[in-house]
Amino acid sequence: MSIKVRIPTPLRKLTNGSDEVSATGRNVGEIIEDLEKAYPGLKERICEGDGKLRRFVNIYLNDEDIRFKNNLETELKENDELSIIPAIAGGAA
Amino acid sequence: MSYMKALKCRECGKEYPKEALHVCELCFGPLEVAYEYEKIKGVLTREVIEKRAPNMWRYKELLPIDGEPTVGAQVGYTPLVKADNLAKALGVKEIYIKNDAVNYPTLSFKDRVVSVALSRARELGFKIAACASTGNLANSVAANAAAAGMESFVFIPSDLEQTKIVGTLVYGGTVVGIKGTYDEVNRLCSEIAGKYGWAFVNINIRPYYAEGSKTFGYEIAEQLGWKLPQNIVVPMAGGSLITKIHKAFKELSILGFVGPVTTKVFGAQAAGCSPIINAVKEGTELIRPVNKPNTIAKSLAIGNPADGYYSAKVMRESGGWGENVTDEEIIDSMKLLAETEGIFAETAGGVTLGSARKLIDSGRISRDESIVVCVTGNGLKTQEALAGKINPPTIINARLQEFDDLVKAGGKEYAVRA
Ligand SMILES: Cc1ncc(COP(=O)(O)O)c(C=O)c1O
Ligand SMILES: [Zn+2]
Numbered sequence: 001m002s003i004k005v006r007i008p009t010p011l012r013k014l015t016n017g018s019d020e021v022s023a024t025g026r027n028v029g030e031i032i033e034d035l036e037k038a039y040p041g042l043k044e045r046i047c048e049g050d051g052k053l054r055r056f057v058n059i060y061l062n063d064e065d066i067r068f069k070n071n072l073e074t075e076l077k078e079n080d081e082l083s084i085i086p087a088i089a090g091g092a093a
Numbered sequence: 094m095s096y097m098k099a100l101k102c103r104e105c106g107k108e109y110p111k112e113a114l115h116v117c118e119l120c121f122g123p124l125e126v127a128y129e130y131e132k133i134k135g136v137l138t139r140e141v142i143e144k145r146a147p148n149m150w151r152y153k154e155l156l157p158i159d160g161e162p163t164v165g166a167q168v169g170y171t172p173l174v175k176a177d178n179l180a181k182a183l184g185v186k187e188i189y190i191k192n193d194a195v196n197y198p199t200l201s202f203k204d205r206v207v208s209v210a211l212s213r214a215r216e217l218g219f220k221i222a223a224c225a226s227t228g229n230l231a232n233s234v235a236a237n238a239a240a241a242g243m244e245s246f247v248f249i250p251s252d253l254e255q256t257k258i259v260g261t262l263v264y265g266g267t268v269v270g271i272k273g274t275y276d277e278v279n280r281l282c283s284e285i286a287g288k289y290g291w292a293f294v295n296i297n298i299r300p301y302y303a304e305g306s307k308t309f310g311y312e313i314a315e316q317l318g319w320k321l322p323q324n325i326v327v328p329m330a331g332g333s334l335i336t337k338i339h340k341a342f343k344e345l346s347i348l349g350f351v352g353p354v355t356t357k358v359f360g361a362q363a364a365g366c367s368p369i370i371n372a373v374k375e376g377t378e379l380i381r382p383v384n385k386p387n388t389i390a391k392s393l394a395i396g397n398p399a400d401g402y403y404s405a406k407v408m409r410e411s412g413g414w415g416e417n418v419t420d421e422e423i424i425d426s427m428k429l430l431a432e433t434e435g436i437f438a439e440t441a442g443g444v445t446l447g448s449a450r451k452l453i454d455s456g457r458i459s460r461d462e463s464i465v466v467c468v469t470g471n472g473l474k475t476q477e478a479l480a481g482k483i484n485p486p487t488i489i490n491a492r493l494q495e496f497d498d499l500v501k502a503g504g505k506e507y508a509v510r511a
Contacts, residue, residue, distance in 0.1 A: 010118060045119070055104060055402065056121040067379055086121040088399065089283035089296075 003031055003076055006083040011046075014039045028059060029072035031082060046084060056087040095159040096133045100124040100300055103403070111157075113217055113292065115299045123399070124300045126157040130347050139319055139350050149205055149308035155344060156308070157301045158212045164241045165208020169308050171196050173316035173465075178433040183453060187463040189322070190430070191313050193470070194438050199236045199260065200471035201229035201392075201439075202309055202334065207237045207294060209305035214292035220244065221291040225282035227275050227330060227392045228257035229470050234294060235264035246291065248278050253391055256474045274386060276397045295331075299399075306334045310341025313465055314351055321351050323462035324413070326359045326449040328441045328469055329369050330395040332404030335360050338467075339407045357413040359458065360404055361448030363388035363440075364417045369401045373408050373415040380405065389420045389478040390440040392470060414457045418447035424482050426450065427472060437472035445469075 002024050007015050015021050023038065025031040029051075036043035046057045051072075053059065059066045060083045066074045076082075100109040104122025115124050137154045145151035149169025150162050174190045193202040207230070211222055222238040223246040224230050231247045238245035247261055251270030261268050271278045279296075286293040294302045314321055321342050327335040339358050345351045362370045365388030372380050380401035386394035398404070408415050418426070423443035430436050430446050438446070449466050452458040472479075489495040500507060 010121075045121075054120050054122075056116075056123070068381060086116065088116045088121060088123055089280065089287075 001026065001076060001078060004081045005031065005035065006081070006085075008084055008086055010086065011042060011084065014042045014045070025076065027070075027072065027076060028061070028066055028074045028082065031076070032072070058085045058087050059083070060085060096129045096154050097157045097159070098127045098129050101127040111159075113214075113219070113297045115297050126300050126304055128155065128344075130344070134348055137348065139315075142315065149208070149305070149312070152308055152311045155311070155341075156209055157304045158209065159216055162208060162212045163215055164211035164237050165198075165204060167197050168204045168208045169196065170312060173313060174434060174436070176434050176466075179430065182429065182433050183450060184460060185453060185458075185464060186461045189313075189317075189463070189465045190434060190436060190468050191309065191316075191465055192436060192468050193309065194436060194442065194468050194472065198240075199229070199232040200474065201233065202306065202467075202469040203229040203233040204237065205308050206230075206302045206305035206333075207233040210292070210294035210298045210302035211237055211241055211243065213301040214294070214298055215241065215243075217292070219292035221246065221289075223247065223282070223286070223291045223293045224295055225249075225275070225279040225293070226295075227394055228253050228474070229392050230295065231261040231268070232257060232474075235261045235266045235268070238266060239264040248282050248285075250275050250278055250391075254475050254477055256476060257391075260474065274384075275395050276382070279395075279397075303333045303337055303400075306337035307341035307344070309334065309467070309469075310338035311345065313338075314342065314345050317463075319345075319351055321345075321354060321356045322465040323355070324357050324359065324458045325465045325467065326361055326445050326452065326458075327467045328393055328445045329360045329362050329404055330393040330398065332360075332369055332398045332400035334467075334469070335404045336400055336407050339411065354411075356411060357458075358407050358411040359413040359448070359452055360408050360415040361445045362415070362417045363390040363393055363423065363444050364419045366390075366394045366396060367417040368396060369398055369404055370415040370417045372401065372405050378402065378405070388423075388440075389475075390423060390444045391475075392439065392441045393444060414452065416448035416451045416455075416457075418444055418451065420478075422447040422451075424479065427479070428483070430468070431472070436468060438468040439470035439472050439475040440478050441470050442468040442472070 023031045023034040102117035102122045105120045133154045147170040172192045176190050180188045196204050221244045224234045225248045245266030247268045286296045342354045346354050366386035368383050383396035386396050426447035427443035
């Protein structure tokens with residue numbers, strides 16, 4: 001299923017400037033794999049070497065932090081929206 | 094001469110130049126200052142420190158500025174009070190109050206972080222100081238910026254204590270009250286920092302700012318005769334102070350000024366805003382944000398603490414624990430500290446002492462080990478918390494008879510002269 005994913009400013013270099021992209025997958029982990037195919041290098045920025053979400057990267061499923069759901073295994077439904085949001089805002093805007 | 098090597102990501106270790114940076118561009122982790130301890134060892138000894146003036150800059154080699162401090166030269170070296178009356182009341186052997194209620198110039202430990210942040214900000218060429226604050230930081234940024242001739246912009250939740258608002262406005266900077274929680278103020282400030290490029294002490298200057306809290310820990314060790322306490326209880330908002338006190342102890346140990354660090358570190362929060370304590374008690378690494386903090390300890394009302402993960406880790410790995418207290422318990426402990434030791438701490442101090450009492454009662458802190466309780470702010474700034482909670486003065490006419498009647502009504506006999 002195709003899901004909308006919001007991309008934060010510091011990762012937009014990888015998405016050719018897009019602040020919102022689409023990806024397909026049944027859960028958040030699959031979405032990340034699909035994003036990596038379309039935008040190589042993106043997975044490394046948000047996941048550790050062992051595939052776990054980096055500690056200071058949050059992913060929200062419709063405003064809820066996936067860490068308090070099923071993490072990367074959180075399942076997705078039609079019209080769900082994901083946002084990738086660094087925990088610490090900032091850097092050079 | 095600077096012993097500051099670089100900024101370094103706490104998560105992935107990537108190094109960055111010593112500029113106004115705070116987030117790792119690779120993994121989004123927070124940046125921290127790294128030092129050249131071998132070189133510091135060559136120049137700094139306990140004797141060198143002891144000969145210096147009694148302020149926090151006596152540890153300047155361990156602080157992140159390149160030159161001499163230009164802001165807050167008089168800050169720190171507050172009393173460490175051996176609190177024997179309190180010890181008796183609590184049934185413990187040895188308890189100390191580190192009293193930053195009398196820190197210079199704005200009566201909280203925040204003057205430590207602000208003097209480092211603004212001294213560094215000036216070295217980096219900033220002319221405008223700013224912050225997001227729960228109150229004490231607001232006071233300190235406004236005052237220290239004024240003294241340093243810097244313009245200031247201070248952002249606070251609009252429902253703070255009146256004294257904290259007045260104690261910010263008086264210095265003449267711009268004070269903006271935001272209709273919302275601290276976390277909402279902070280989010281807005283991140284956007285403002287990105288857009289306006291000012292020195293937001295706890296945002297883009299945060300790696301330097303946070304190091305200032307280490308001096309609270311250095312002083313405790315020095316004042317104990319270069320020894321570390323067996324237990325320390327620290328109030329937490331964003332969770333920075335507690336991690337930096339522990340870092341300070343470790344650094345003193347690396348330099349050989351104290352032995353190995355075995356201090357158990359305990360965190361304290363208000364029951365109405367306990368994201369870090371909840372995680373510690375539930376045994377999880379995840380900090381679940383509190384959306385609507387509700388406590389009289391407004392200075393600690395941060396629902397989404399930036400250093401929550403690291404502070405929980407310090408408590409866990411040091412063998413400490415965490416505790417939280419209700420508004421009632423906060424007030425009760427503010428009174429106990431005032432009545433036993435003559436120290437009027439703000440609500441945050443009530444949180445810390447109240448939590449310490451619970452930790453002692455539950456046996457997490459042993460009654461025959463040394464304990465330091467960190468008092469980080471002044472009670473005169475949070476007076477409305479006591480409204481209706483202490484007896485009003487008795488009002489009489491200026492007549493001796495009325496006073497005599499008062500004494501009689503009190504029921505206690507006093508010797509009088511014939
Ligand atoms: C009086 C007082 N104590 C403790 C703290 C906690 O500091 P930190 O955010 O470093 O945990 C604050 C923070 O605002 C404070 O004002
Ligand atoms: Zn990093």
